[in-house]
Amino acid sequence: MKSKYYIITIVNVITMTIICFYFYEQNKLIEVTTNNDTRPIELLKKIVIDSNDKSAYNELRDAYLNEQYHEEVLFYSLLMANITHYRQAYFDFYYLLKYADRSQEMKIFDNETRLLMIEYLKKGAALKHEQSMHELGDLYMEGKYVPKDTILGKKLINSIGL
Template sequence: MNQSLRNEKSLKEAILINGDTDAYCELSIAYLDHPYQEEFLLYAMIMANKYDYPQAYFDVFDCFVLAYWFDISKIDEQSASLAIEYLIKAYERGHQQAKDIVEKYSINNNENCKQQIERIFK
């Protein structure tokens, strides 16, 4: 089981109040076993938007596409657009995994986002 050294509440507070990247990493690991993994999206968005944390931008992308892991073709255009937006932001901030995906699949803001998501995961 993926248990953190700190309790979930203190991790969330450290993220919300201080943008604590160590707490964020601990929380991301804790959420691997969490029954409601999609709750992690909130903390990823806060760390990305408020604290400009590259890993969080990638995690937002990941959360959106994981919600459709059963059939990526079911992702709606608005969700796909948000996912691509955060993937590109992660790439622009030097996130290596985002860089690999963006460059391999020629991801950009000018193409249909749903088609780009489907291309990545086909």
Template sequence: MRKNVLITLFCTFAIIGLWGYFYKKYKVNEPYPYMNVFTLNYTDLTIKELEKRVVEDNDRKAYDQLLYSDNTTDYIYDSDKNKSLFYSLLMANTCHYPSAYYDVYNLLDSYEYYCNCKVVNNHLVHEKSPFSFDKVTRQFMIDNLKKGAALGDMQANKCLGELYLEGKYLPKDTVLGKMLIKKSGY
């Protein structure tokens, strides 16, 4: 009986200690949530510092950290698509960064997709009466995807290949589609 009490107390203190350690380690100390960035490269930069590096220095690494870092995914990429689109357009047009061209396409395409969804019983359901971009916007998206693919972005090659295979937004071309998917390494 006494042994069970000691084991229970030990486990309780261990759990409280671990909770305290991780709470202190990952606690955001700045006034706004998501201001500290624990990035994939384990650097600690604020969102403002990353934004400044992207805008002023056209820093590709800062761009990747800003859009794809662990803690900012919800803040930048998912919930603030306008900022993501701005930085993607900036990096695509000033630096000709291949993944930024793909990001422009992907952000606009996901915006179009989610505009056609509704929540039913806590599940996202895609509706059959879709909102669709006009031809000029669609062509802009495809042009960015093609530029990213031409510059060697693997995701852009895969996505463009899939569009050619499906005949979606582009004339159906199975040979070119398979070649682009093979080139992407997928």
């Protein structure tokens, strides 16, 4: 049973990586600058890919989100989450997929993809990322995508002081 879960997880990660590369290639020529114009986007992308720099990731993330290029952030969040285990990247990956799923008239993701989203959210929460903990707590309270557990939901939300 464990091997089946691992295979499903690996297939989902590979699928999401392919999707991210597809969107990356589609938007490769997008010209975006950072809010404070300190570093060009192309330099930030290179730094994130070559050095896995969290500061460069945050600048890149902010620039792309401000310009509504969510697919670009999805690629870099997956990269940073898997390589550096950066807690913000885990949350970003979850949130951007949730946003993409929610923005469609029809739900576009299957159960395995939603499980992968929740897995990344749980990893962010385990690293004490407050947004991840709050979002996961809400999901447990609602019983959405996870078994309903109001005690755990309240515990997660209260642990961040809300």
